Amino acid sequence: MTSDTANVTGIGLPEPATPSIAVRPRSRASRVRAIVSQTLLSLVALLFLAPIIWMVFSALKPSAEVFTVPPKPIGSSIKFSNFAEAWNYLPFGRFILNTIFVASVGTLITLVASALSAYAFARLNFRYRGGLFVLYLSTLIVPQEVIVIPMFLVMKQLGWVNSYKALILPWAFTAFGTFLLRQFFITVPKELEEAAKLDGCGHLRILRSIFVPVAAPAFAVLAVFTFIGYWNSFLWPLITVSDTSRMTVPLGLQLFLGQQGQRWELLMAASTIAMVPTVALVLALQKYLVKGIALSGLGGR
């Protein structure tokens, strides 16, 4: 669609036959500029990462050397034991297992529920489909804060306070996933399923064997963002969980902040541990980051 506009602009060109020469005048000046640009960018990136680097340095220092003037990245000894101490100071392993469990189950439910409803909105004919879809979408503008208070009362009523259910279920049915997958599903060519329908496949079968594989990138994007959302969620766990055995990583860190007194090196060790899983996830998927955002229509089209 955009190539049409390109042709329109091309009409006015005097010499359309020599674009290859004119377009890339890879002069020495431009090469120098590229090197300067990349060097500066690298410095900015380093400055940007400084807080995280400082966190790791601080996590390895002896307690008395966290605050020094002038600042020293490395203390008189490198204390890997800080990590062990931080791990045991609070049941940190438990926090991590809790969060992995909550985030995984939550992501799974989100994917299944979103796929089913997205398929309905993309492919099934039923009355009020348009209206219902708009209704789904309208829930997206409601801020979490509006929901959180009555939800807390409901959890109390159901006896779900301090439970995994309370951490998982309220956020597993968002219209966001439905919307994202539906946008993807409507681009799947209809011919694909017509063939499957002739073979006698039902809707579930079509969803599973045609839409899911074709829309794998969209599922991946939704899965990653949902997982990270659960992993980092703070306000709701803060409200609904007070029992350490059900705490998630952010809550555990918060507890640490309150309890550790002056043990900053332990807090930094704990923060480092808390960052590892999601950072690893992003590093592993870095190839798909931009593509995923473009594919899923999160770019605003």
Next chain:
Amino acid sequence: MAILPVDVTDVALAEGPGPRGRRGDGRAAIGFLAPSMLGLLAFTAFPIVASLILGFYDWPVIGDHVFSGVKNYQSLLASDEFKTAIINTIVFVVLYVPLNIVISLGLAVWISPRIRPRGLYRTIFFIPVVTPVVANAAIFSLILSPNGLVDSLMQTWFGVQAPNFLGSKTWAMPAVVLLSIWQGFGYNMLVFSAALDAVPTSLTEAATIDGASPAARFFRIVLPLITPSIFFAVVLTLISSFQVFTQAYVLTGGGPGNATTTMVLYLYEQGFQFFNLGRASAIAWVLFIIILIITVFQFIGQRKWVHYDQ
């Protein structure tokens, strides 16, 4: 909108049986929609209504609740604390949103195809988006404390002490904004990167041949083409910035005094420290209405500056 990397049309029947006779799929639809619909009813629709009702009650966590009409709203609007919370939130939004958009767009442009490896640079700026906010805030409170990294560097290089950022009424809010920018702009940067990647190079190349300067190319060709993404980013960033909570809660606790008490932080205090759920619900609705109004205005205003391709 992106085109799917699948070209499977030839696989299907050349002359497929047209969708003749639109049979309704009502029954199947009920089955497919049931999970998400029940979930949304229970965990979104019901709480919205309940929250609206709660706002008109005096509703402590323990004890009887009493209908109180618009008392919660009246007392909120008369409350200096709430006014401060609104002003703090607006200050945050006004500082945070433009900075976020400019920095994220600037870096997205800077990480041009000439930079290698592009993915690595993009990933670096994206990292704090996915690390827990509590951890991010913990680092910043270490760095911004007296004798922390910033103060220590200032003493070493300039021989002066840095202000006590987190304990100063002047500096606490900028500190919250700084943390929020640092951890927040990476997301918009990726949105803009995706949009920039989608701008056809033929367009910019044609302009280069026409003798357009890099600045002209950017402002006259590239920028108009990515206005839909900018609009999207501004809308979402504004909405989320009105809901700022964790950064202030962890970094400053809303202090010193109530210098960084944002609306949601105030809501949390009222609801879950003073256990006044009716009042907290009323705050949530005031917030909701503010967000709604601003979003509606943005959608009205977009006609003036957002270019969608015909």
